[in-house]
Amino acid sequence: MSCEHAGAILHGYLDGELDAARASEFERHLEICPECLSALEAQETLRTALQRAQLYETAPVALRGKIRSSLPAAKPVGFGLRWMSMRWLALASAALLVAFIGWRLVPNFKGENQYQAAEMIDAHLRSLQAGHLTDVTSTDQHTVKPWFDGRLDFAPPVRDFTNDGFPLQGGRLDVLRGRAVAALVYGRRKHIVNVFVWPSSEPDVAPLEGSKLGYQWIEWRKGGMQFCAVSDTSASDLEQLQRLISQ
């Protein structure tokens, strides 16, 4: 492979969009081409900088309401259905109200969450030290899940999301706040995501996210399990993984 060709291929490699054959061909090329290696490092630096700068701009809260009220009214589909959807709408607005109140209350818990987030990020960083990432290394959920049997007093949900761009890489035991937790490791392009899971008797909580020291975290509680995902990938990536896990 000549370097002229490597120019664009490098980006496919960086983005994890090359097929296995082309990716390994490029990796072999990297071993003999310091120029491409340096170019790849430069691109990784740029990507990290773009992600750390948090350039994603979310819509103003008021816009959502404005758009909802500007949508033309729906045609009725007959009384029964309409009545049903009115009830559904009422239910949805009640849920929205609860979510909104929850959202307004969030800042009060911020202190505690920041503290917890710091702990998760520490655990994430620890895991990245050589040899610490996984106790069981497998992309097969049927290998990773049984591995936890007998090592924990609960069964963490383990699923592979390779098709959605989050390949399962393995799992390990970790200790957070004095209790043993499951840590599931996923890849996201060239990033590592740690998902910490432990049981909780508290009611479900919608995802709450934040960032610290260039790391993103997202925390939620569902079906008696507490989850916290930490990574240096983008916030939108973590949100996507959160949705996949919660499905």
Add this chain to the structure above:
Amino acid sequence: MSSSDQGKGSGVLDSQERERFEQLVLPHLDAAFNLARWLLRSRTDAEDVAQEAILRAYRFFGGFHGGDARAWLLQIVRNTCYTWLEKNRPLEMKTEFDEELHSQPGTTPESLAIASDNRERLTRALETLPARFREVLVLRELEGCSYKEIAAITAIPIGTVMSALSRARHRLQQALTQRAPEEATREL
């Protein structure tokens, strides 16, 4: 707008379809707003255009037959943005097409790390890029879209997404490192 992002919508959905629209499309409002904000380089204009795009999506929702709702919406957002730019900032659209790149930026990872370690500077560098470079970068780096999704949204062939990103990143790198020396002297 290309024919694939729309069907023959009556413009008014029945309540079931509306519910489906609210569940599938409205959750991507942030993605719509973010893309519009970077294409138009203005939050205020992005609010108007994102709203217009979503109303458009609502009208054409009958033509959406499942699949990737985010990519479908972003395609409409992108087209709405370009229509808006042509109408409101025609000069911007005309002067954007010099893309020849002769020089390799002689940047090292270290110099790039210094040049990009600043949100404001990154924002400015990104905003100096022509819109079609900016859009692939925003879709890839901020929105996390796959090449397939980028191809669907921007209507460029999937085979050229990789080279488009390569050129766009090259340009961003240039914008960052060319800007850096003059700022460095100002900061001294």
